[in-house]
Amino acid sequence: MDDEDQDQKTEEATPKKLEKLREEGQVAKSADVSGMATAVGVMGLLAAMGSSMARAVMTFAERAFTLQDAHRPDQMIVALGQTSAKVILPIAGVAAIAAIAASVIQTKGLFAIASLTPKPERLNPISGIKKVLPTKEMLVELGKSLAKVLAVGVLVYVTVDDEMPRFAVLPAASLERATSEVGSIALRLILKGFAALSLLAAVDYGLAWWRFKKQSRMAKHEVKEEHKQQEGDPLIKGKRRAKQRELANARSVQAVGDATVLVTNPTHIAVALRYEPDKGDAAPIILAMGVDEIALRMRAEARKHGIPILENKPVARALKATGKVGRAIPFDLYEAAARIVAHVMQIRARQSGADR
Numbered sequence: 001m002d003d004e005d006q007d008q009k010t011e012e013a014t015p016k017k018l019e020k021l022r023e024e025g026q027v028a029k030s031a032d033v034s035g036m037a038t039a040v041g042v043m044g045l046l047a048a049m050g051s052s053m054a055r056a057v058m059t060f061a062e063r064a065f066t067l068q069d070a071h072r073p074d075q076m077i078v079a080l081g082q083t084s085a086k087v088i089l090p091i092a093g094v095a096a097i098a099a100i101a102a103s104v105i106q107t108k109g110l111f112a113i114a115s116l117t118p119k120p121e122r123l124n125p126i127s128g129i130k131k132v133l134p135t136k137e138m139l140v141e142l143g144k145s146l147a148k149v150l151a152v153g154v155l156v157y158v159t160v161d162d163e164m165p166r167f168a169v170l171p172a173a174s175l176e177r178a179t180s181e182v183g184s185i186a187l188r189l190i191l192k193g194f195a196a197l198s199l200l201a202a203v204d205y206g207l208a209w210w211r212f213k214k215q216s217r218m219a220k221h222e223v224k225e226e227h228k229q230q231e232g233d234p235l236i237k238g239k240r241r242a243k244q245r246e247l248a249n250a251r252s253v254q255a256v257g258d259a260t261v262l263v264t265n266p267t268h269i270a271v272a273l274r275y276e277p278d279k280g281d282a283a284p285i286i287l288a289m290g291v292d293e294i295a296l297r298m299r300a301e302a303r304k305h306g307i308p309i310l311e312n313k314p315v316a317r318a319l320k321a322t323g324k325v326g327r328a329i330p331f332d333l334y335e336a337a338a339r340i341v342a343h344v345m346q347i348r349a350r351q352s353g354a355d356r
Helices: 003-008 015-023 031-065 073-107 125-132 136-162 164-168 175-215 220-231 234-258 293-305 313-322 331-355
Strands: 261-264 269-274 285-291 309-311
Touching: 015 220, 031 073, 031 175, 136 164, 136 175, 234 269, 234 285, 234 293, 261 293, 261 313, 261 331, 269 293, 269 313, 269 331, 285 293, 285 313, 293 309, 309 331, 313 331
Parallel strands: 261 309
Antiparallel strands: 261 269, 269 285
16 A cells, blocks of 8 residues: 555544454454463463373383384384374464463454465566565564564573583582472563563554554545445435425325315424214324424315315414324314314305205
8 A cells, every 4th residue: 555545544533444354254363462372371281280291291201212113113103193182282283272362362263264265466476576576564564573583582692601610510410400490480580471471462453453554444425425425415305305205296186175174284294184073083083283384285185176275373283382293183182173174064064955
């Protein structure tokens, strides 16, 4: 990634971007943490089973150097396999488990198939040449390696220098005493080495996390584009909502044709009510509601179909505020609605008498 492009990426990665990177196998991960976990696991195994492993190795060495199986090479091969099973296999198994556990902890159980899929750009010779050329990442890795070597070298020097008086008297000590002294010095050296490598592993993981966050940053236009993809283009959303409102308004106007009465306030609000006991209406049903222009269109539709239009400001406002289309009117408006429906029934009765 070019430095210029990277400088433009000033925004933190969104959850969607992080999830996409995770699916591609790109997460913050430190090889030093896995190496440290492997070393700790192996040393723990040696502390717990080191004596039995040492005895197995010494038994096999004694058998080999005394030529006990000189005339039975097959037995020597069997003994070698048994010794390897007691020594090498446990160490290899613990090392593998520790490395896998460290990787799982760092990646939170990530197993990305996408990272195993062959990619044509990986076969590009130009990309391969670029990887060979020195980069900032390579210089950082070189610096980390030199820091590790320097840290281990300083620890060895300081430890050995402090223990020089004890080394000086080892030739005059018994074999058991000398072995014990060397083991004690080696143990202190290992513990100090573990402490130093643990610190380096923690620093390396911090650097890996910082580098991952930096490389996963997004430009402002990328964040906007992702937001558009998730939420939809505001222009398109606006057009969609306008179309939905238009359809809803059209349905409101069309529903007036099935109404029993249209209650208005007088022109700003219109509520279409249906009350047909013969069709199972236990109470007046709100068919449609509209305000301003839609209310005017509903009034025109009511006149077109000969639907009575009654002006009742309090009832119209209450129905608009508390009623819901497709449901019966609120219970506290039953009395007012009953008077309106009764008035409509009287109008219908008079019209029927006039027709006769």
